[in-house]
Amino acid sequence: MYALCDVNSMYASCEKVFDPSIRNKPVVVLTNNDGCICAACHIAKRMGVGKKFVPYFQVKDQLAAVGAVIRSSNYELYADLSQRMMETCERFAPHIHIYSIDECFLYYGAGSQLDYVPAEGWQAHAAAIRRTVWKEVRLPIGVGVGLTPTLAKAANHAAKKIEGYRGVAVIDNEQARRQILKQMAVGDVWGIGRRLSARLCDIGIHTAWDLSRARPALMKKQFSVLVENTVHELNGSVRLSWDDVRAPKQQIYSTRSFGQRITDKESLRHALVTHSGIAAQKLRRQAGLASAMMVFASSSPHDQEAYYRGSVLHRFTTPTSDSRVMANAIASVMNKIHKEGVRFYRCGIGLVDLVSTKNYQGDLFNTSKDNAELMKCLDVINAKYGRNTVHLAGQGIEQKFAMKRAFLSPQYTTRLSDLPVFECD
Template identity: 55%
Template sequence: MYALVDAVSYYASCEKVFDPSIRNKPVVVLTNNDGCICAVCPIARRLGVPKFKPYFQIKHFLAKHNVVIRSSNYELYADLSDKMMNVISRFCDNQYVYSIDESFLQFKNYNKLITDWHEYGHTIRKAVWRETRLPVGVGFGTTPTLAKAANHAAKKLSGYDGVAVINDDKSRKEVLSRMTVTDVWGIGSRSGKRLNTLGINTAWELANQSPKVMRKQFSVVVERTINELNGVACLNWEDIKQPKKEIFSTRSFGERVTNYHALKAALTTHGSTVARKVRNQQSLIKRLLIFAASSPHDDNYFNKSVIYEFPIATDNTLKIANAISTVMTDVFINGVNYYRCGVGAIQLQDSKFQQHDLFTVNTDDPELMNCYDVINNRYGNATVEVASAGQVHKWNMRREFLSPSYTSKWHDIPKIIC
């Protein structure tokens, strides 16, 4: 048996954890630079607040209904995610954190111990709420795809109370018949439109197709999805945990950048972020993409990207910073009002199978990078930085509605007055 535990409107729910005064109010969270709405709590959703709508277009509507606005507080969300995942991990013998608010669970030795999966799901929900004050939905299924479908039912279909179980044909048909084909994990909008033209509109209709025929018309992914919907496990843990093939860190500036050193600091910070993510999945960077651009709405639009290839694949932050310094003369042009920049690892290698160079000594210094990560994980990102990243980030994104970092900054720790 598998399970998927997923937080409800995660970003918005995080904002309510340390601020009980807004728990019964509509709350929305904005994207980078307070651009669009990226999270809508259930109360705000009932008011008809749409996701991914530019904030300035519905500012007056939100004010009219007294909707609480928050900027994205990534430090808070990451810390609460760690706490939530630690709680969830106690209820299974194998866990995979799929995203910041989703976690797959696998129960190899629990089948004989658990007699009521529905009740067990509520036990998980109560524990997460008691220890983190985050609402979650729990879906159980005999395959990861069915667990994902059950989680969808638990959170979005009427008749479910935050927990859904798909463990027989009756429950499988009941849930899949009420899901559109694009609600199925692994079926995107493009594939969904093609399936719709074939008269396949629901997840149940997809489950009743021939896997081999659908593979010829679509792909092996659709074949596996159909098998999984019929209770045949095709995805093993390694498939779900497959590392990313590319890793990017990009962002628009809160205010235009015209200074060489400010642009270099921004790119170096993005490079540090990419290096950290690469080390987390035990990969190495062979090719690095560095780019910077003005706004496409400017009269003289400027967009420059440079690819830097390392002689030996690396995950060392210092080497990435040096690579950025090397290409800065190509990226920076005087007179350009830079609006956006970023760094991407576009060719990755597994660190376990690195091909070394007989004539070039590897100077990655993994002990230093480990120390670098340990300090930043314990005391917060950017506690230790590369000097070229700078200390004052005038180019930081705009966050006018930012809530305190209750769990990661000493001066923001909640104060309780008895």
């Protein structure tokens, strides 16, 4: 059996955890640089003001009219609360797979007989997970239980979207499977996107139940093996799996738009070095080395000035994961990236042609300049005390390019100065 635990409107729910004054108000969270709506609580959605990826400036007056609370994305807070939620859910099952920042699968085993069955039954067990997460983390979640990951996803959809389930749904028999799948549109099935959904509707498959009754071989022939596996999963046969260790990335990019336009070369270099440090840390985490680095920066296509984009592919003499080597490489290509008079809106770097440290064979005539111990020390300190506690001087001290977050809430759990204060009479 599988259980899927999914936080309701993760970002908006996190904003309400430490601020009781906004728990009964519509809350909307914005993307980087306060550009678009990326999350909205159920109150905002009911009011019709929480549509995703709508530019904030277009609905600013509408949000103000209904008294919506606006928040900038507080990634530090969301990541910490996500970790606490995962640790709480982990106590309820032998195995856990973290699927995203707001979702995790719990796996209880399968075979001729279930390896684990809760004494209280699946319905009560799922309710206990939901209740415990709310009590200990104050995040509202939906819990769906099913014989396969896809059925667990379907049960979770019912728990959150179908009336009568109230946050918990279990598909452990034919009656429950039929009841839930008949109420699900085919586009709500895990792995069935908008375009695929339209194609399935064209041939008369409108609901998840219709898809479950399709012939798997025909679905493979007309669509793909993914759809074939989905049909099997909807009928209780496990076809999807995940590796205990995710495959390493083949490319690592770090890019972001600026909070305000920048024109000087030094500020642009600081921003690029900052991005190289972020990407290098991710590269070291997967025990990798980069043979080349893409460096790029551009103006905005929406500005009145002519659009400009500069990019350079820099190849390292020997593959590297050292932030210092990357920073020196950025300094050497700045004249090819920066252009006088350009108001830069965005920049970034990409580490490409990656190799594993375990498989890389060194070059006798080109020795590596990496200092693995120094980089390890850097990563340990920043992991313990927060990103950029220790960083390269090349990143600058006063960062003019910092992301715009005008509605940022306190980082209640990761910054000492933002710790909640309680006063007792």
